[in-house]
Each structure stands twice: as structure tokens, then as C-alpha cells.
Amino acid sequence: MLVTDAVRSASTFDQTVPAKLLRLLFHDCMVEGCDGSVLVEGNGTERADPANASLGGFQVVESAKALVEVFCPSTVSCADVLVLAARDAVRLGGGPNVRVLMGRKDGRVSSEANVRANIVDTTFDLDQMTKIFSSKALNLDDLVALSGAHTIGRSHCSAFSDRFAQDSKGKLTPTDPLLDKKYGNDLLSQCPRNADPSITVDNDPETGLVFDNVYYQNLVMGKGLFHSDSVLFGDTRTRNKVLRFAESEESFFEGWERSFLRLTSIGVKTGNQGEIRRLCREING
CATH class of the missing domain: 1.10.420.10 (Peroxidase, domain 2)
Incomplete structure (x- = not known):
């Protein structure tokens, strides 16, 4: 409910927020798996790659995470917050309400070098898209x-x-x-x-x-x-x-x-594979 409220509030002021959150999720899950690595700021991170220059919705996720931290400190990962925010974006736009799984950990690695080979370009043909999707265990x-x-x-x-x-x-x-x-x-x-x-x-x-x-x-x-x-x-x-x-x-x-559900299950990190970040924009120190 906290994430839903944050998404709804942001969407009231900016109608482009739902689409931005959905795109942000895709760019997260397709690179290092759904681990919030696209949210990390800094030189050399996924977020720094020119292919991600037009991404938006970061502040909505950060705001939602801050709300969650007040009531459930160090419990819900940024990766889970992003999945919930994208799910809510679809529902608020008139789409289905998907019951998503929780329990993802945030990744400790965010590398610009991992972006290009894993992102579908708008110029791609079906074979090129299929190759990337197949590498994520996604089908036609x-x-x-x-x-x-x-x-x-x-x-x-x-x-x-x-x-x-x-x-x-x-x-x-x-x-x-x-x-x-x-x-x-x-x-x-x-x-x-x-x-x-x-x-x-x-x-x-x-x-x-x-x-x-x-x-x-x-x-x-x-x-x-x-x-x-x-x-x-x-x-x-x-x-x-x-x-x-x-x-x-x-x-x-x-x-x-x-x-x-298949998209949001790509490369999920659990246990010691990841962490629960305090702030989505930086890996815990």
C-alpha cells in the first residue's frame, strides 16, 4: 500500500510516471536480473550508460523506499520496491493487478559494461530480440x-x-x-x-x-x-x-x-547473494 500510494501520488503530478517505472523495471531485470542495480548512481554504473540516459522514475522509487523504511526498516529491498512500483503503474493505468513474488535482494554490482549486450534496441528484428530474450529464459x-x-x-x-x-x-x-x-x-x-x-x-x-x-x-x-x-x-x-x-x-x-511474473523472476538474488540497501541510489557502505 505504501508503494501504491507513492506511485499514485507521483502519477497525479506527472502522467508519464507509470510508463517510466515500467521501463525502469525492464532495464533493471534484463541486465543483472531484478536486483535494483539500475538504480545505483555513479560513474561506471548501469545508470551512467548512454542507453539508460532517458530512463526516469528514479525519485518515485526512492520516495517509495523511504516510506517503506519508516514502517519496515531494512526489510524490503529496492529491487522489490521497483517491482511493486511497476506492477502498480500498470494497474493504475487500467491494466491487470499482478500478484508478484517478494524476497529479492539488492545487487552489490552495477556496471555500465553490462548494459548494451542485454538491452533490446528499437531497431532490432525478431531474431535479435529473440536472442536476448532467450538468454533470460524468456520465449516468443x-x-x-x-x-x-x-x-x-x-x-x-x-x-x-x-x-x-x-x-x-x-x-x-x-x-x-x-x-x-x-x-x-x-x-x-x-x-x-x-x-x-x-x-x-x-x-x-x-x-x-x-x-x-x-x-x-x-x-x-x-x-x-x-x-x-x-x-x-x-x-x-x-x-x-x-x-x-x-x-x-x-x-x-x-x-x-x-x-x-517471468520477467520479475530473472536473476533474482537471495540470501548472501545481495543486500537490502538503505538508499536505492547507493550500495551499502
């Missing part, structure tokens, strides 16, 4: 379900610039065959050439603040923001799963719950 069903996290959130223009090319006159045009041309031109109207780097657009152009299955309906219509989204419908290995989720929000929520 998990990949399709967890990609549904893009039903909320916003992204910088640079995150999907690979889908456009510049002609001899300097005009940008959509070149990715998996991208609906009208949607591509809509994106270009929001992200023209030499656009302000701070500009962001909704991952889901229809219901960007709601955790729902419209993301999959968008994929069917060629309106996936990233190439890594569009290939899920473009590849026969995952197309039917996308169609099923597009047709049934209940099926998506069921798939999300299963895969979210």
Missing part, C-alpha cells in the same frame, strides 16, 4: 506480451529515426515497409528534420496513457512506433499472437500476467 510468447508495455509512454524522435530516409533535397520520407505511410507522415509532422531533441511522441497514438490492447491493434494497422514493434506483426512466428491480443484484451492481460 513473453516477447509479444511484454512488448505490450509500449501501450503507454512516450519516446524521443531519435528512437525511431531509422524508419525514415532523407532525399537529395533534405526531405524525410518513411522507408520502413512495415510502417503505414500515413502514420509515418504523421510522425514526421511531429518530428521534422532537425527537430528539438527533447520532443517526444506517444508510443500508442490512440490511447497513450491507458494500459490496454490498442497497442496490438495499432501493430495490425502498421502503426507500431518502433521497427522492433512492427516486426511482431510482420513476422509469421509472432503474427497470430499479436492478432489474438488485438482481438481480446482479456487474452493480453492473461499473457501479460504470466510474462510479467
Whole structure:
């Protein structure tokens, strides 16, 4: 309840908080496992890698942890707080309420060198994504379900610039065959050439603040923001799963719950493998 209150309060002032917390969890679990290592500040840490430069939600986790420490000192790890915060972010956005497991310890290592090889890039094809997911014991069903996290959130223009090319006159045009041309031109109207780097657009152009299955309906219509989204419908290995989720929000929520539990079980540290940090931003001294 303490974590839920912190997430709800922060989301009231900033509607982008739920998506930030969910993305933060992914970047934590996919690198060193769900051990809160992405939360650690400092040179050479995961957080310092340029691939994590656009991550947000750190202060929400830190605030939630501070509340928990008042009532349950040295009992709940930052890793568990982050999992709970991401779970609550989904629920507050209209998604399912997942009953997550607890008992994770915080990792004592956070290394920038571990980031790039473990993070899915928005330009990836299905084989590249499958390789990373398989290394975490996640399968194609998990990949399709967890990609549904893009039903909320916003992204910088640079995150999907690979889908456009510049002609001899300097005009940008959509070149990715998996991208609906009208949607591509809509994106270009929001992200023209030499656009302000701070500009962001909704991952889901229809219901960007709601955790729902419209993301999959968008994929069917060629309106996936990233190439890594569009290939899920473009590849026969995952197309039917996308169609099923597009047709049934209940099926998506069921798939999300299963895969979210698998995601939050990656590389969990227990016992002497980790610690319970006093502050999420630094390893105990």
C-alpha cells in the first residue's frame, strides 16, 4: 500500500510516471536480473550508460523506499520496491493487478559494461530480440506480451529515426515497409528534420496513457512506433499472437500476467547473494 500510494501520488503530478517505472523495471531485470542495480548512481554504473540516459522514475522509487523504511526498516529491498512500483503503474493505468513474488535482494554490482549486450534496441528484428530474450529464459510468447508495455509512454524522435530516409533535397520520407505511410507522415509532422531533441511522441497514438490492447491493434494497422514493434506483426512466428491480443484484451492481460511474473523472476538474488540497501541510489557502505 505504501508503494501504491507513492506511485499514485507521483502519477497525479506527472502522467508519464507509470510508463517510466515500467521501463525502469525492464532495464533493471534484463541486465543483472531484478536486483535494483539500475538504480545505483555513479560513474561506471548501469545508470551512467548512454542507453539508460532517458530512463526516469528514479525519485518515485526512492520516495517509495523511504516510506517503506519508516514502517519496515531494512526489510524490503529496492529491487522489490521497483517491482511493486511497476506492477502498480500498470494497474493504475487500467491494466491487470499482478500478484508478484517478494524476497529479492539488492545487487552489490552495477556496471555500465553490462548494459548494451542485454538491452533490446528499437531497431532490432525478431531474431535479435529473440536472442536476448532467450538468454533470460524468456520465449516468443513473453516477447509479444511484454512488448505490450509500449501501450503507454512516450519516446524521443531519435528512437525511431531509422524508419525514415532523407532525399537529395533534405526531405524525410518513411522507408520502413512495415510502417503505414500515413502514420509515418504523421510522425514526421511531429518530428521534422532537425527537430528539438527533447520532443517526444506517444508510443500508442490512440490511447497513450491507458494500459490496454490498442497497442496490438495499432501493430495490425502498421502503426507500431518502433521497427522492433512492427516486426511482431510482420513476422509469421509472432503474427497470430499479436492478432489474438488485438482481438481480446482479456487474452493480453492473461499473457501479460504470466510474462510479467517471468520477467520479475530473472536473476533474482537471495540470501548472501545481495543486500537490502538503505538508499536505492547507493550500495551499502
